[in-house]
Amino acid sequence: MTDQHKTRGKQKIAMKMIEKEEDRNPTFSKRKSGIYKIANELVTLCGADVGFMTFSPKGKPFSFAEPSMESIEKRLMIDVEKPPPNLKPTTISDDHLSKLEGLNQYYTELANSLEAEKKNRKAIDKLVQKSTATNMSDKGWWETPVDNLSYEELLRTNESLEDLHQKLCNHINGERKTSNNTDAS
Template structure:
């Protein structure tokens, strides 16, 4: 006959602080899960509202709550206990939780609706500005250089003339600026001017500026646009 090995059976564990740090952490994780499980079972079986908050030895926080930790804590701090039901399995807690969840969702929905309306107003304002800008640009005709001048109407020709006049003025002003800069940085350029011509360097500057001013741009005379064809690109002023 084989003798069975006697088991030590279930032994009572002495409740005291665990000295080994690793063993202490393992014990904390297991027991924390057990506490949360029991709290969940209590809320399901009895419809109880429960909240459990645990800080680990390292300072990490863990929590469990039904319907939520915040709801239970707020109710506790306000001190407005719910009317107790005689039976343990009453569904008053769950109904209250649903009502609170619906109110919270409605509040968030209204906030999102207000934000959406504000964004729509911003979009409409931007669309109006863009439309206004486009209409303003559409009212301005720009010659791209590829269009036959002979096919332009009176308003388009007048606009082209105005732009060409402005361009001629800009070109003359820029040429005058470059000439002046050239005289400042290259004074030897004036050596060709005869000393007896009166004024020396001043006479040379006057002669060059007069020559630049006498540059003739065909088509900009009072007579109209004779001599202009293709290939002239105008920039928006």
């Protein structure tokens, strides 16, 4: 049995016009979000002023500007005949620099957390697939046989069980407090 891909996935595609309009629109949407992400990273990581505008294949405009489109337009609309002003390199104050470093660190932590959650999601999806494949759809994830799980899957399952145990204990303690309060009154 051969595994054939029905989609191109993360494969590199040639940089040429996509002929089919029904393929062009989703490609535009996916690439647009990637451009927004890259532009936002440039602003966050480098403190750059970024602005761009694009039109979808259907003619709908989309734009991104940081700090604002007006400030970027002013820089671009300088009269050609006027000599440009003496641009001196700007220095970032220590306060702004520390804020920028803090934001960069926060961004990195969020990106790492997102990657970890994506891995967890993949592992959970794998477990769901395995349980469905072995006709265990009527059972819960905690009833999945552990014999065929990898070490990482065992660790994730253990973490999930510990989390479930903690939630159950908290719920039971909450119910006890509620019943004690109603009994006392």
